[in-house]
Amino acid sequence: MPILQASVTPLPGGICLRGQTAIVTGASNGIGTEIVLQLLEREISTVILAVRNVARGEAARTALLARPSVKKANPKAVLKVMELEVEDYASVQRFTKAFLAEHSELHLLMLNAGIGVLKRDLVSNGHEKHIQVNYLSNVLITLELLPLLNATADKTGKPTRITWTGSRMHNVSALAKGKVPLKPGESVLGHFDSEDSYVAFARYADSKLLCLLFLFELRKHLNGDKVIQNSYCPGMVNTGMSDVLPIYLRLPMNLVKAIRARSVEVAGWIALNAAVVVGPESHGQFLEDKNIVEGSPFIKTAEGQKVQKMLWNETIDELSKLTTIPGWMKKV
Ligand SMILES: NC(=O)c1ccc[n+]([C@@H]2O[C@H](COP(=O)([O-])OP(=O)(O)OC[C@H]3O[C@@H](n4cnc5c(N)ncnc54)[C@H](OP(=O)(O)O)[C@@H]3O)[C@@H](O)[C@H]2O)c1
Incomplete structure (x- = not known):
């Protein structure tokens, strides 16, 4: 990992989002709030701050509306x-x-909410928390809102967008590194739910790997004519994400962040680049900063491809209990 991160250029001028509606998840702080700010500065008409803590969301809303630039x-x-x-x-x-x-149009869905903690926890349905928060629920939101994103694209004659906040950290997933491979007969989701496969320092990376595997499989089944779906990594950003770490890690992390972390403003440029600047060439792709890259070499290996297909099928099984699986989302 280089000590300093590459510099990033600001967004081009002339982006006007007037008339558009966006949803930003995890919008009450960090990169999410900055995304909302930069959308507002580009004249977007409606933004939904989708937040788990409504009081924090309202505080963010008030602060955003008070910004002179807005x-x-x-x-x-x-x-x-x-x-x-x-x-x-x-x-x-x-x-x-x-x-x-309440809404008859949706132009942009920013799947940004995420966690990275060092404690194993299961959510009420039995899935490991990172896998639920960073991956599974985002696929459910996607499936529930795709019909409206498609309809909006039909109405406007322009593709709508889904952009995931991903991470380069997916490269160090315990699965990608071969540290904790799937056992014979084990499912991907079962693997990550089990205590045996839990590696605290790799779990965030594991969850971000699943997001990319899903996107890379999705592009084989659905083109981006109507909805361009991509993911970006903003690099290391100075947010409160690491505040949940134990103090003995937070102190060195704060030092590293002081030296190399990007500001949320720069992260916002990278996010909006993926969401409103790059075009159909970015469909089903991962961007590091503003560049389309391949993602972890593991993904192209036979094991990576096997896991990608298994995850796709298991995700269909999981979500078919909750929602209608679209016809293009066939098992492989
Ligand atoms: N910071 C970095 O260096 C970095 C680098 C690469 C990628 N990312 C990604 O960037 C995204 C935003 O992170 P950030 O750095 O801005 O950190 P952050 O300030 O901690 O923001 C995370 C957001 O996700 C929300 N969230 C967490 N769990 C949630 C849940 N169960 N339901 C709904 N919302 C939930 C948080 O809400 P609360 O306010 O209620 O906690 C918060 O608004 C994440 O996906 C992260 O993985 C960050």
């Missing part, structure tokens, strides 16, 4: 806070149902 560029913007707890499928479906009841 008052100047977008005084009539509609900014709404809606509850979304991605640990819980029921909350995801309450959120998508409430959104669909």
